[in-house]
Amino acid sequence: xxxxxxKVRKSIALSFLAAQLLFFLFAVNFLASNRPRHNLSRSAxxxxxxxxxxxxxxxxxxxxHQHSSLSIYQQSSPSSVQVVAERNPGKxxxxxxxxxxxxSMDVCEDFKCKFNSEIRSVFCELHSVAFDLDKLHTNPGGxxxxxxxxxxxxxxxVRYATGAVSIGTNCQCSPKDEFxxxxxxxxxxxxxxxxxxxxxxxxxxxxxxxxxxxNLFHTLTxxxxxxxTMITFELQLPVNxxxxxxxxxxxxxxxxxxxxGQVYRIGQFNRNQTVCFEKLFIVSPGYASILFxxxxxxxxxxxxxxxxxxxFSKFFLSAYDIxxxxxxxDFKVGYVLRKDYKAHPRIGERKxxxxxxxxxxxxxxxxxxxxxNFQVVELWFEDMSLEEQLKAxxxxxLLVGIHGAGLxxxxxxxxxxxxxxxxxxxxxxxxxxxxxxxxxxxxxxxxSTDPTQGSDSDMILDIETHVKYLKQAIDQxxxxxx
Numbered sequence: 001x002x003x004x005x006x007k008v009r010k011s012i013a014l015s016f017l018a019a020q021l022l023f024f025l026f027a028v029n030f031l032a033s034n035r036p037r038h039n040l041s042r043s044a045x046x047x048x049x050x051x052x053x054x055x056x057x058x059x060x061x062x063x064x065h066q067h068s069s070l071s072i073y074q075q076s077s078p079s080s081v082q083v084v085a086e087r088n089p090g091k092x093x094x095x096x097x098x099x100x101x102x103x104s105m106d107v108c109e110d111f112k113c114k115f116n117s118e119i120r121s122v123f124c125e126l127h128s129v130a131f132d133l134d135k136l137h138t139n140p141g142g143x144x145x146x147x148x149x150x151x152x153x154x155x156x157x158v159r160y161a162t163g164a165v166s167i168g169t170n171c172q173c174s175p176k177d178e179f180x181x182x183x184x185x186x187x188x189x190x191x192x193x194x195x196x197x198x199x200x201x202x203x204x205x206x207x208x209x210x211x212x213x214x215n216l217f218h219t220l221t222x223x224x225x226x227x228x229t230m231i232t233f234e235l236q237l238p239v240n241x242x243x244x245x246x247x248x249x250x251x252x253x254x255x256x257x258x259x260x261g262q263v264y265r266i267g268q269f270n271r272n273q274t275v276c277f278e279k280l281f282i283v284s285p286g287y288a289s290i291l292f293x294x295x296x297x298x299x300x301x302x303x304x305x306x307x308x309x310x311x312f313s314k315f316f317l318s319a320y321d322i323x324x325x326x327x328x329x330d331f332k333v334g335y336v337l338r339k340d341y342k343a344h345p346r347i348g349e350r351k352x353x354x355x356x357x358x359x360x361x362x363x364x365x366x367x368x369x370x371x372x373n374f375q376v377v378e379l380w381f382e383d384m385s386l387e388e389q390l391k392a393x394x395x396x397x398l399l400v401g402i403h404g405a406g407l408x409x410x411x412x413x414x415x416x417x418x419x420x421x422x423x424x425x426x427x428x429x430x431x432x433x434x435x436x437x438x439x440x441x442x443x444x445x446x447x448s449t450d451p452t453q454g455s456d457s458d459m460i461l462d463i464e465t466h467v468k469y470l471k472q473a474i475d476q477x478x479x480x481x482x
Contacts, residue, residue, distance in 0.1 A: 092237055092318050094230045095311050100290060100304045102232065105178060107187075110168025113282070114232055115178040119290060119301070121225070122178050123232045124282035128168045130195040131266065131275045135164035139246030140267040148248050156246045158182070158209065158266065160189035169194055181285040182209035182244065197276035199269070205240035206230075206260065208283035213247045216381075216405040217433065219255075221286030226260060227312045229283045242266060242277070255386055259319040291440070293432040305440035313411050313441070320387050322394050324414045331417075333370065333474070334377045334393065335363065336401030336409070354402045354425065355458045365463050366470060374474075381406050398477050400470070402459065403428040410437055410445075419477035420445040421470060423461070425453035444476040 100121070102114035113124040138158045139151075165186065167173070173190040206226050212218035230239070238261040246267040257263045269275050286292065290301045291309075317324065338355045356362065367376050377396065381389050393399070393409040400421040401407050410420045422434050422445060429449030438445035448469045453459055 092315065094227070094234075094236055094315065096234070097231055097307050097311055098304055099228070099231055099308075100301045105176070107173050108168065108171035110171050111173060111190075113178065116301075117178070119292075120178070120180050120288040121228075121284040121290070122180070122183060122282065122288070123229050123284055124183075125233055126167050126280040126282070127278070128194075129277045129280040130166045130197060131269075131277075132164055132166075132195055133266075133269050133271050133273050133275065135161040135189070136266065137161075138267045139248075141243065141246040141248065141265040142253070142268065143248040145248055156248075158185070158244050158246070160185050162189060163191040163193075164189040166191055166193060166195045180288055181211075183282060183285065186244070186282075195274045195276075198273045199275045200278070201240060201264070201275065202278045203238075203240060204235050204279050204281060205242050205264075205277045206283050207242040207244055207277075207280050209244045209285065210247060211286060213245070213252070214250045216252065217408040218286050218405075219252045220408045220411065221289040221291050222283070223255070223259070223316065224291055224309070224312055225284045225286060225289050227315060228289075228308065229281050231308065233281060235281070237261065239281075240264060240277075242280070252386055255319075259316055291437065293436045302439060306442055309411065309437075309440040310415060310442065317390060317394065317412060320390055322390055324394050331371075331374045331397045331474075331477075332377050332395055333366070333374060333398045333400060333470075334379050334396035335359070336379050336381065336399065336404070336406040338402070338404060338406070339380060339382050353457070354404060356402065357458050357460045358463075362461055362463055362466060365467065369467050369471070370474070379406070381409075398470075398473055400473070403431065403434070407434045408437065410434060410443065411441055413441070413443060415442065416482040417477055417480060418443050419473050419480060421473035422447045423459075423466075424449045425457070425459060426450075444473075444480055446473040446476060 100116055100119075102116055102121075102123070105113045105115055105122075107113065107124075110127040111124065113122055115122040136158060139148075139155050141156070167190055170192050171190060172192050173187040175184045175187045179187050206229060208222060208226065210219070210222055226241070229235070241256045241260050241263045243256070243263065243265045246265070253263075287294075290305045314324075337359055338353075363376055363378070370376070377392070379389075379392060379396075379401075384392070389409065390412055393412045394414065396413060397418050398421060399407065399410050399413060399418075400423075402423045402425065407420065407422060413420075420434065420438050420443065424431070424447055429447070435445055435447065446469055448465070
């Protein structure tokens, strides 16, 4: 009898243990299936958290970093400090290159700059930078164009109140002549008293304000200046990018994250936050660039530009896995053609100027004049993503177009067996934008001017004259073999 009772008790105990085991396995499986998923291995994720905890041991690491269209950087709770984890290092390297001559200017111990007075470029390294978002005003930025039709440009730029920014300890900034455009307003807003952070972003962050953000040429100057900032301070990827503007979504925006790293928009942080950056690097405004022909003394920096611009091109294309090879078996003539498009809120559906009215007849004639193994390619950039544009241009030997931002793609042509043919009507014949770019890129350019044409009128090109200049440009490309 006792033996039977013992067996029953043993059976009940084993059943109870089995039930506990099943419950434990179910709980583990449930937690695993509902935990946040990261594109990191377990060891990489553990390394990322450890590294961040070492930098900010007193703070709690946010478990997730959600993105939406507005107010995307949210504090986890009023009493905690959110620390955004750094990304794993990238494989794309910034080469060591000869920079333009730069003088030093120290604002304070934690705010040190390098500048060139000829072209008014200024690049700065700042430590422990805090933004008080209650004293800084702009649109959130990143909105779909349809949501902001007709809005004024002034709401897209940052208005800095005094005390919007603090840098390190006891740092003051009196605007100097070297600070131009947005950097002057930024400097004027710096106050001496340090701030208490509610969010900390570690690592290196490139900070810039974009002006003509929807224009390829002006965006190119911003990209290049960001690249030059990394050369100046010997930075490597990955870096963060802080957009100090409130522009709506543009077709070129995705490039910042693709090429450089995590992007933050200053207008999308919560207004009650004080956001701190471990190291902030000021990117010189695009208007103050060696790529901008209006700057005085630009000829003095062509040697440095000829070193940096081809390197920038390779660096930029590598982000899109585009590897250019010298090809001799085919020759592509790419025509940049223009059409109406939506660019930014102030113009709505833009009626593109300087369109070639007779382009179909023109291209038909060109196809008959060039060798049979040559190919004519129509480039309608308004219908293409930036990646599609870059891939198409990287295959082009001769880039042809009327003066306009699309010709900025000459920067991404191959270094050999390439040339540019610019058609410059009216006053554009005197503008040096693409002649400077081709010079710095090291490829030949042919320019045909016609002062009798209206600068922004649609054009009917004289086909005989066009073919004559086109053949010259082809000969230049074929002779330009490296």
